[in-house]
Amino acid sequence: MPTLQSSAVLLLFCFLIGLSCSLNPRDPNVCSLWESFTTSVKESYSHPYDHVTEEPCSDPRTSYRCLRHRITYKTAYRQAVKTDYRKRYQCCPGYYESGDKCVPRCTKECVHGRCVAPDRCQCEGGWRGDDCSSACDDKHWGLGCSQQCKCENGALCDPVKGACQCPPGFIGRHCEDACPAGTFGKGCLQRCKCGTGGSCDKATGECVCRDGFSGTFCEKACSRKCQARCPCQNGGICRGKGICACPPGWMGAVCTERCPEGRFGPNCAEECLCHNSGKCDPETGQCKCAKGFTGNRCNEECAAGTYGQDCKGVCDCANGARCYNIDGGCLCEPGFSGPHCRDRMCSPGKYGMHCERTCLCLDTHTLSCHPMKGECTCQPGWAGLYCNETCAHGFYGHGCLEPCLCVNGGVCDSATGRCQCAPGFTGVHCESPCKSGTYGKNCSLECSCKNFVDCSPVDGTCFCKEGKKFSWRGLDCSTPCSEGTWGPGCNATCHCANGAKCNPADGSCSCTAGWQGAHCDQPCPAVHTATRCQCSILSDSDRAGRMGTFGPGCLKRCDCVHSYRCHHVTGECDCLPGYIGPNCDQGSHQQLSLSFYLTCRNAALAADLTGFSVCLQFVLLATTANSVLKCALNVPTTPHATTGTVTVNVCPAGRRPTAPYVRDFMLICTKYELQLTIMFMMSRSVDHFLN
Numbered sequence: 001m002p003t004l005q006s007s008a009v010l011l012l013f014c015f016l017i018g019l020s021c022s023l024n025p026r027d028p029n030v031c032s033l034w035e036s037f038t039t040s041v042k043e044s045y046s047h048p049y050d051h052v053t054e055e056p057c058s059d060p061r062t063s064y065r066c067l068r069h070r071i072t073y074k075t076a077y078r079q080a081v082k083t084d085y086r087k088r089y090q091c092c093p094g095y096y097e098s099g100d101k102c103v104p105r106c107t108k109e110c111v112h113g114r115c116v117a118p119d120r121c122q123c124e125g126g127w128r129g130d131d132c133s134s135a136c137d138d139k140h141w142g143l144g145c146s147q148q149c150k151c152e153n154g155a156l157c158d159p160v161k162g163a164c165q166c167p168p169g170f171i172g173r174h175c176e177d178a179c180p181a182g183t184f185g186k187g188c189l190q191r192c193k194c195g196t197g198g199s200c201d202k203a204t205g206e207c208v209c210r211d212g213f214s215g216t217f218c219e220k221a222c223s224r225k226c227q228a229r230c231p232c233q234n235g236g237i238c239r240g241k242g243i244c245a246c247p248p249g250w251m252g253a254v255c256t257e258r259c260p261e262g263r264f265g266p267n268c269a270e271e272c273l274c275h276n277s278g279k280c281d282p283e284t285g286q287c288k289c290a291k292g293f294t295g296n297r298c299n300e301e302c303a304a305g306t307y308g309q310d311c312k313g314v315c316d317c318a319n320g321a322r323c324y325n326i327d328g329g330c331l332c333e334p335g336f337s338g339p340h341c342r343d344r345m346c347s348p349g350k351y352g353m354h355c356e357r358t359c360l361c362l363d364t365h366t367l368s369c370h371p372m373k374g375e376c377t378c379q380p381g382w383a384g385l386y387c388n389e390t391c392a393h394g395f396y397g398h399g400c401l402e403p404c405l406c407v408n409g410g411v412c413d414s415a416t417g418r419c420q421c422a423p424g425f426t427g428v429h430c431e432s433p434c435k436s437g438t439y440g441k442n443c444s445l446e447c448s449c450k451n452f453v454d455c456s457p458v459d460g461t462c463f464c465k466e467g468k469k470f471s472w473r474g475l476d477c478s479t480p481c482s483e484g485t486w487g488p489g490c491n492a493t494c495h496c497a498n499g500a501k502c503n504p505a506d507g508s509c510s511c512t513a514g515w516q517g518a519h520c521d522q523p524c525p526a527v528h529t530a531t532r533c534q535c536s537i538l539s540d541s542d543r544a545g546r547m548g549t550f551g552p553g554c555l556k557r558c559d560c561v562h563s564y565r566c567h568h569v570t571g572e573c574d575c576l577p578g579y580i581g582p583n584c585d586q587g588s589h590q591q592l593s594l595s596f597y598l599t600c601r602n603a604a605l606a607a608d609l610t611g612f613s614v615c616l617q618f619v620l621l622a623t624t625a626n627s628v629l630k631c632a633l634n635v636p637t638t639p640h641a642t643t644g645t646v647t648v649n650v651c652p653a654g655r656r657p658t659a660p661y662v663r664d665f666m667l668i669c670t671k672y673e674l675q676l677t678i679m680f681m682m683s684r685s686v687d688h689f690l691n
Helices: 004-017 540-546 686-690
Strands: 030-056 063-090 095-098 101-104 111-117 120-123 199-200 207-211 368-369 376-378 563-567 573-577 591-598 603-606 616-623 627-634 645-649 664-670 674-682
Touching: 063 616, 603 645
Parallel strands: none
Antiparallel strands: 030 063, 095 101, 111 120, 199 207, 368 376, 563 573, 591 674, 603 664, 616 645, 616 674, 627 664
């Protein structure tokens, strides 16, 4: 047994740590546990701010200044919750606190018994079952219905003591004896009144007449035509010899008696199973529950918050008061009073047994202070022992138990849970970005961007982009790109050469006449270079197609007849020696210029000129500046060419063709490609030569 001194120390310890010490830790049904409690701490976080500045407007013709929104973040502080733990005593599982003791708890109510261990009932005599709600059957009695009844003749066995309750017409310890002649009824205490023409029913005293007699007391003799009459009443059926089968709810020799309380059915043979003063319908056995109870057998109290007949009443009790299930009366918690327990026994701000203590709750954030314990009930959005702490981040409401549902950086109101959206978002939970053309808090500001440009939904910054004909720059994207730039924000540089124009949308070049290529840095081609080795003499019409192109996009064809080349810009013809005119088509008809191409690294040309006196003049157009082109002819003169145009005369200078005739020649060229033009000076007609 603890000493007085140890008990005092224990009480002092409990007082200092703020725990309930009404329970004795040495009680075998008392357990200890560690419980959590919260304290308030400060934590830092980044909070967005809308920073508004004035800047010159993009239109240089006005002196107005425009507002510029920019989101900045600053370090802010808020209350957070820190969790600690402390030891507390409470009843072990299966037990609950009642006064200063822990008593066992039974999930089901022990209807006719008491709870002696968790979920274990000890039933009273005459009752059985897990919840002691089932009465002993008519053949058993005692604790647990373990004793055998010995009653006879339909007598009821007392479920507690086993005593026999004899039905009318029988007596004896076990109701084994019928009433003596001339008596009837319960205990055989009533005298029969039947005449000599009948006998008395031992239970009801009704007279059962012998054949030939009738009347209530069988006092009348029947005539010869007298027929038997069924005496059953209230819907009873006559089974022969005057025996009645009674309908549900009736009993007796002729069915004139109502079922006694606790019995129902045909001849009242069934036992009612209604509890808590519930009434049994004598015909169906259905229970009519008393106020405050419900269930098929009236063994359940009204659910919490309801009361009265059929549990249809709604309780109106405040401050944790319990509602009486029968009439709805309120059982107030200590410290409260009034019909509905709404009145504090202490004045505002005070608590304790004699209201001598002062509440420590922060008034502006507190709903109430418990008049006995001093515990603070906080307003929505506040927490802590004294309601001096805001809800932890992500929670709101009563007790800060509701999780916030804000997304995209939205801040949750700690009291209502309403979301305050960050710039750029809107919606109940900040789930929707601003629509095109709006920005800022609640998407309430309109973008000032020009030329169908979108802006940042956060601060309204314009995202300049390229269009079909122009690209834009500037704060509001109203200024076109300057010459030589293109692309989003005009940040890309054009690379167009030879006076070509740059498209500000995609940077493509529009070439001037005579130039081509992606950057307009390639002149129009003078001839069409062959793709395979060709060593053939061409006619004038074939040669015209080889002379090249000129003009814008190199789309015009040169129209030169006897020419080296055509100028890639103007198309002007560069005539061969002996020819004049815009198209180089005027000259001596005794001269003929034939062009052929050597397009291989090693190629040769041979011609049979039998019967002609020929002087050969050929022009070399070198295609590579850094390589030596060597051409050899089977005549005494062997020319060499490096670059540019070289004219070589095979015949002596200024002489006409003379004998001996040149029957054939061969020209062999090596190293790279070249264009070769040969002029024939012939003594016979050109037409004859071409044929």
